[in-house]
Amino acid sequence: MKDFLPLFMLDLWDALSPFMQDSLLFALYLMPCIMVGLYVSHGFRPLPLVRAMLWQFRWTSLMFIALIATSVALGVGLLAQERGLRQGTAKAAEKFDLIIAAPGSEVTNVLAAVYLQPTDLSLLDGKLYNEIANHDHVSFAAPIAFGDSYQGAPVVGTTLDFLQHLSGELRKGRAFEKPFEAVVGSAIDLPLGSHFTPAHGTGHSAEADAHEGEVFRIVGRMQPTGSPWDKAILVPVEAVWLVHGMGTGHKPQEGARLGPPFDPDYFPGTPAILVRAEELWANYALKSEFTRKESMAIFPGAVLSQLHAILGDIRSVMSIMAVITQILVAGGVLTGLVILTRLFSRRLALLRAIGAPRRFVFSIVWSFAAILIGAGAVSGLGFGFVTTALLSNIISERTDILIKASLQWPEFHLLAGFVSITILLAMIPAGLALLRPAIRDLRA
Amino acid sequence: MQAMNGSDFMDEGSEPHAILTVKDLQVRGEKDRLLLDVPQLKIFHGQTIAIKGASGAGKSTLLFALAGLAEHMSGSICWSLPQATGNKEKNNREQDMVKLSSEVRARFRRETLGMIFQDFLLFEEMDALANATISNGYMPGHNKKAVQQRAEQTLRHLGIKDIAKRTIASFSGGERQRVAIARALSNDPPILLADEPTASLDRRASDHLIEDLTALVRRQHKTLIVVSHDISLCEKMDRILEVTDGKITERNDREKQNRERQGLNQGKEEVGS
Numbered sequence: 001m002k003d004f005l006p007l008f009m010l011d012l013w014d015a016l017s018p019f020m021q022d023s024l025l026f027a028l029y030l031m032p033c034i035m036v037g038l039y040v041s042h043g044f045r046p047l048p049l050v051r052a053m054l055w056q057f058r059w060t061s062l063m064f065i066a067l068i069a070t071s072v073a074l075g076v077g078l079l080a081q082e083r084g085l086r087q088g089t090a091k092a093a094e095k096f097d098l099i100i101a102a103p104g105s106e107v108t109n110v111l112a113a114v115y116l117q118p119t120d121l122s123l124l125d126g127k128l129y130n131e132i133a134n135h136d137h138v139s140f141a142a143p144i145a146f147g148d149s150y151q152g153a154p155v156v157g158t159t160l161d162f163l164q165h166l167s168g169e170l171r172k173g174r175a176f177e178k179p180f181e182a183v184v185g186s187a188i189d190l191p192l193g194s195h196f197t198p199a200h201g202t203g204h205s206a207e208a209d210a211h212e213g214e215v216f217r218i219v220g221r222m223q224p225t226g227s228p229w230d231k232a233i234l235v236p237v238e239a240v241w242l243v244h245g246m247g248t249g250h251k252p253q254e255g256a257r258l259g260p261p262f263d264p265d266y267f268p269g270t271p272a273i274l275v276r277a278e279e280l281w282a283n284y285a286l287k288s289e290f291t292r293k294e295s296m297a298i299f300p301g302a303v304l305s306q307l308h309a310i311l312g313d314i315r316s317v318m319s320i321m322a323v324i325t326q327i328l329v330a331g332g333v334l335t336g337l338v339i340l341t342r343l344f345s346r347r348l349a350l351l352r353a354i355g356a357p358r359r360f361v362f363s364i365v366w367s368f369a370a371i372l373i374g375a376g377a378v379s380g381l382g383f384g385f386v387t388t389a390l391l392s393n394i395i396s397e398r399t400d401i402l403i404k405a406s407l408q409w410p411e412f413h414l415l416a417g418f419v420s421i422t423i424l425l426a427m428i429p430a431g432l433a434l435l436r437p438a439i440r441d442l443r444a
Numbered sequence: 445m446q447a448m449n450g451s452d453f454m455d456e457g458s459e460p461h462a463i464l465t466v467k468d469l470q471v472r473g474e475k476d477r478l479l480l481d482v483p484q485l486k487i488f489h490g491q492t493i494a495i496k497g498a499s500g501a502g503k504s505t506l507l508f509a510l511a512g513l514a515e516h517m518s519g520s521i522c523w524s525l526p527q528a529t530g531n532k533e534k535n536n537r538e539q540d541m542v543k544l545s546s547e548v549r550a551r552f553r554r555e556t557l558g559m560i561f562q563d564f565l566l567f568e569e570m571d572a573l574a575n576a577t578i579s580n581g582y583m584p585g586h587n588k589k590a591v592q593q594r595a596e597q598t599l600r601h602l603g604i605k606d607i608a609k610r611t612i613a614s615f616s617g618g619e620r621q622r623v624a625i626a627r628a629l630s631n632d633p634p635i636l637l638a639d640e641p642t643a644s645l646d647r648r649a650s651d652h653l654i655e656d657l658t659a660l661v662r663r664q665h666k667t668l669i670v671v672s673h674d675i676s677l678c679e680k681m682d683r684i685l686e687v688t689d690g691k692i693t694e695r696n697d698r699e700k701q702n703r704e705r706q707g708l709n710q711g712k713e714e715v716g717s
Contacts, residue, residue, distance in 0.1 A: 045581045052569040350565040351578075353513055354627070355554025358547060360582040437515065439508050442561065 022409040029416035033423035037370065040363045040430075049351075050367045053344055060340060061372055064333055068376025069383050071329035072418060075322040076384030076411045077391070081403075082315040083410075084392050086308050088403040089115075092227035093300040095166050098275040098283050100124065100132060100141075103296045110303045113144060113272040115401065116154050116228040118202045126249070126267025128295055132275060133260050135289075137282035140165070141260070143249075143270035145240035148198040149206050153188055155198040155216075155233045157240030159259045162274055166222065166229060173220030179239040179248070179256055183220040185230040187400070194218050196233075198243070214243045226402035241268045330422040333376075337369050337429040348433055349441035358434055365433045369426035377419045381411065461524070463489040463635065463667055464510065468519035469542075471502075471509050471690075480505050480690045482519070489634070492661060492668040494678040497687035503671040504639050506687060510669065511557055511637055512541035512549035525556060525634065554579065558628030558666075562640035564620040566612045566627075572599060572619075573608040576626035583631075591630045598626040602656055618649035625657060629664070636661060638670040642677055650674060 005013055013021065054061050093114045101109040102122035111117040124143075133141040142165075145157035160175055163183060173192045176183055184190055195217050200210030216235060224230055236258045238248040246268035250257055275297075277283045287297040341348070351361050389405035396403045466485035473479045480502045487493060495503045508514045510521060521541035539552050553559070566575045576595035580588045599605045602622040612620060621641055628636055641657065642650035654677045661668045670677065678684050684695045 043582075043584070048570065048574060049567065049578070049581060052567045055569045346565060347567065350561070352550065353511065353553070353559050353561075354579065355550045355552070355557070356579070356582050357550060357554075438513050439505075439515075442508075442513075442565075443504070 022413070026409070026412050026416050029413060029420050031420075033370070033420045036366075036424060036427065040359065040366050044357075044360050044363050046360065046363045046367045049347075049364055050371060053347070053364070053368055054371065057340065057343065060336075060343075064336060064340075064372045065376040065379060067329055068333060068373055068422075069380035071322075071326045072377050072380025072415060073384035073387055074325055075319070075414050075418070076381055076407070077388045078315065078318050078322050079410050079414060080384065080388040080405060080407060081391055082311060082318075083408065084388065084403045084405055085395070086311060088226065088392075088396070088401045089304055089307070090301070092225070092401045093304055095225065095227075096274060096300045097277060098286055099272050099298045099300060100128075100275055100286075100290050100295055101272040101298065102294070106296070106298045106303050107307070109272060109296075109298055110300045112146075113274065114227070114300050115399070116146065116156065116232055118146070118154070121271035123269030123271055124273060124295060125269055126262055126264030129262060129267060129270065129273060130264055132273055132286075132290065133262075135286065137278050137286060139276040139278050141276075142274045143237050143262070144272055144274060145237050145270060147202070148200055148211070148240065148243070149202040150196045150198045150233055152203075153185070153231050153233050154202060154228075155182075155235055155240070156229075157235055157237035158274070159237060161259070161276075163222075163234055165276060166225060166234075168223055170220045171223045173218075175220055176234070176236050177219075177258070179236050179242060179258065180214070180216050181219045182216040182233050182235045183222060184218055185222050185232045185234070186224040187230040188221075188233060190218055190233075192218055192221065198233075211243045224402075228400035230402075231400045237270070244268075326418055330418070330425060333372070333422070334369075334425055334429060337365075337372075337426065338432055341365055341429050341433045345433070345436055345441040346444055349436070349438040349444075352438040353442060362427075362430045362434060365430035366426055369429060370423050373419060373422045373426065377415050381407065381415055384411070461489045461526075462486045463524060465522045465524065466510075466520070467522075469509065469521060470518045471505055471514050472516040472518075476516075478690055480509060480514075480687075482506070482692050485685075485692060487667065487669065489667055490665050491683060492658065492681040493670070494681040494684045495669065495671045495687060496673060496678055496684060501687040502690040503687045505690075506692070507637050507639050507669065507671050510541070511553055511559065512544065512546075517542045523552070523556065523635075554582075554631060556633050556635055558631065558633040558636045560621070560624050560628050560636065560638035560641045562643045564617075564624045564644070566620055566623055568613045569611060571609045571611050572604060572615070572623045572626075575612060575623050576608075576630055578627055579631055587631075590632075594632055595626050595630040598629045598660070599623070601660060602626060616649070617645045618653055621645060621649075621653055622656070625653075625660070629660070629666075632664075633666070635667045635669070638668065638672075640671055640673070642672065642674045651676060654680060 016024070096114050099109060099113050101113070102124055104122065108119055109121065112119045112121055129141065129143060132138060140159070140161035142159040142162035146154055148155040163175055170183065171186060173183070190196065195215050197215055198211055199206035199208045201207055216239070222230070222234070238250070238258055242248055247266050249262040249267050251263050251266060275286060277286055283299070287299065290297040348361050348364065351364070385405060385407050392403040392405040395401070464485070464487040466482050469480065469482040470478060471480040495506060497503045505514060509517055519542060523539045523541065525537050525539070541549060544552065567578070573595060576599060577591050580591050583591055596605065596608070599608050602625060604619055604622050607619070612623065615623065621644070642653055645653060654674070658680050670681065672678060686693050686695050
């Protein structure tokens with residue numbers, strides 16, 4: 001919009017609130033069809049006749065509305081879904097400032113550490129962990145350990161610091177204080193006080209009795225995070241190492257102590273270290289410092305940005321396809337309207353025969369088309385929203401990333417643009433209806 | 445719209461006022477085929493005129509030409525209508541349908557002509573009153589009330605006021621044509637043009653309609669030009685014009701008409717026996 005404004009108006013535009021800017025843009029998109037509507041129907045009352053014609057051709061009209069609604073829903077749904085996906089994944093990753101992992105794929109590491117997607121990763125040793133954990137700018141460094149599950153939910157070993165960082169105050173119960181205590185994510189349907197034995201591995205290949213005899217007790221429930229961690233079971237990292245016969249990361253004489261510091265000699269290794277810096281700027285220094293031969297530091301946000309850029313590219317391609325679909329549908333609808341006007345050409349001829357002004361006859365056909373387009377567009381908006389909500393639920397269900405469906409200004413702008421253009425194009429069938437010889441239609 | 449009633453057309457002298465003068469009218473169709481050739485025709489105010497002729501002879505073409513709906517016309521079709529002014533002087537306003545633009549012709553039709561069609565051309569989904577007041581969709585605001593009142597009055601005269609709020613879909617043919625008549629008269633036009641108004645009706649309904657239509661037209665001093673094959677309708681008209689291959693001849697001999705009627709009745713009896 002700013003590109004089209006003269007310089008002296010730029011300041012004025014910038015001074016407006018985003019809501020005002022969007023509202024103005026919406027009104028601006030609709031302006032052409034409103035102007036045409038006012039001009040075409042000024043001084044006339046075409047609606048009773050249009051209503052009668054809509055009722056007479058109700059099934060055909062409904063078909064047109066459904067066609068328009070489908071194409072609008074496609075465009076609206078695409079925009080809303082892509083945004084929901086982007087916001088959902090970003091929100092899921094917002095608690096993860098910096099991840100340090102063994103060199104490899106950044107995306108794979110982010111998928112594993114943030115979105116808990118099972119994958120095999122190389123391990124970082126205790127020396128590196130201690131270097132990170134003892135760094136001046138690091139608030140805490142949490143090793144994670146995964147690979148076990150219970151009833152499909154990943155069992156993730158981590159530290160109290162990270163649990164508190166992820167959930168804040170727990171929704172129920174308390175944090176783990178002993179190795180075989182667990183805190184469940186908000187979406188895990190297990191009561192506090194219940195016990196479980198994790199299976200080794202995840203999915204269908206999980207071995208249910210591999211850790212027989214290792215019983216965890218659930219002592220707390222996290223607040224919802226909108227991330228896959230809501231469907232995870234968090235346990236002390238020492239417990240995960242222990243059930244796998246790898247020690248606890250501490251000297252044996254230290255007993256059942258939980259959390260850092262860990263002893264490098266007894267540290268079994270971790271696929272990723274989740275790092276929280278003292279200050280925001282320090283993340284960049286840490287990233288630089290720990291991107292080296294034996295490790296790499298990743299900003300999940302940056303990786304997500306790359307993924308979102310790809311998603312955006314896909315969205316762009318899909319948007320172009322949606323626009324093409326909308327153009328085709330609009331073309332089809334307008335062609336259909338030309339054919340439809342032939343069906344009520346006798347009535348139009350009658351109006352012309354009894355002396356109705358040409359503009360009145362024009363307004364009837366145009367209003368008929370405008371109502372179909374308007375109804376189709378509004379239905380499409382609703383249809384698009386409902387479809388997006390359903391899809392979001394399915395995606396949330398499958399990925400455990402909370403995707404929220406919402407209609408925002410871009411969808412309304414798209415809708416206004418589509419409505420405006422097609423309603424302007426509806427002048428074509430209206431004009432063509434006037435070109436028909438009245439006598440021929442009267443005699444038809 | 446300037447409403448005009450019958451007295452507006454009465455000249456001071458004894459000569460009736462020629463409301464329509466047609467001169468050298470030719471209407472051509474596709475491939476320049478001559479559809480209608482009328483060297484001269486005059487119609488006077490308050491007359492009722494039947495146009496009859498074989499199918500395809502050009503009757504409806506003549507009617508549509510008089511209404512300014514035909515294309516490819518030459519010659520002149522001059523409607524001469526008094527135009528009331530502020531001080532009640534009456535100036536005849538001549539309108540040549542051949543020369544006028546389509547928009548001016550349309551204005552002329554909505555101000556001056558009422559049109560009735562063979563198959564009614566009503567909006568089935570609307571009620572009778574809404575159909576009769578259809579012109580309110582485009583009439584200036586100050587005329588709307590008058591249109592509404594006239595439509596209600598005509599529907600009452602035609603005996604369908606009680607069902608005026610029913611949708612047309614439930615109406616019989618006779619009732620539909622009555623609604624069409626009410627629609628044609630709702631603007632109080634001085635001239636009514638009707639194209640085969642009884643053709644879609646059975647005999648009984650036709651007779652009723654003819655009675656009602658002629659009574660209404662005479663009471664309101666309208667000029668009626670009706671295209672019809674219906675002998676009952678034609679014999680109630682003041683003049684009969686016969687169209688044969690696009691040429692018009694005037695028939696004043698009621699005898700021939702009566703002979704035709706007798707012949708028709710005889711034929712019916714023969715068929716009956």
